Amino acid sequence: MTDYQDTEGIKKKLEEQEKTIEEYTNILKRLQADFENYVKRTDKEKEEFANYSNHKLVSKLLNVVDDFEKALELTKNNKEIADGLEIVYKQLNKLLQEEGVVQINAIGNKLDPFKHEVIDVINGNEDDVVIEELQKGYIMKNKVLRPSKVRIIKSGGKE
Incomplete structure (x- = not known):
């Protein structure tokens, strides 16, 4: 075997190893992208679940707001009761506003x-x-x- 043949064999092995490295690098990049997409998707799902839970609770609170408005209307002639109801009503509305309602x-x-x-x-x-x-x-x-x-x-x- 000559030096030339040895060099050609080494070049061929080197090219094969470079191809293998490139294949592994591409696989690694795809896995990394898949993992990043997975993280984004799960974060979005968590946020959607939290929003859904909040929507459900806030929807139920809207009937309480309606009842407070009716109570305020019915007690407007009794200042002391109306003032107490008004304080709670304002707090409830503030809470809803803070939640984006x-x-x-x-x-x-x-x-x-x-x-x-x-x-x-x-x-x-x-x-x-x-x-x-x-x-x-x-x-x-x-x-x-x-x-x-x-x-x-x-x-x-x-x-």
Whole structure:
């Protein structure tokens, strides 16, 4: 065997090892990318689960808010009771705001079927404009918790 043949054999082995290294490097890069995607996906799933849990709890609290509003209306002639209820009502609203809950602005706006639930339609000269809010609606983190129950005006509606 000559030096030339030895050199060629070594070059061939070196090329094979370089290919093997490149294959392993590519596999490693894919595994690393897959792992990073896995971490991102699980983080997103955790966040979605937490948001879902919060949405469920906050949705239940909205009925309590409604009851407080009714109680405030009924006790407005009794200042002491109304003041006590008002304090708790403000704390509850502050808590909801801190969680990202926003009231849907319905009156005077065009009907949005994703945000409004039509309870009544009256005849008028405008189409699909909310004229009265029968129950407040709320959004949390761009998701409707509860649509506003509304009365709309519509040309050709009931008189």
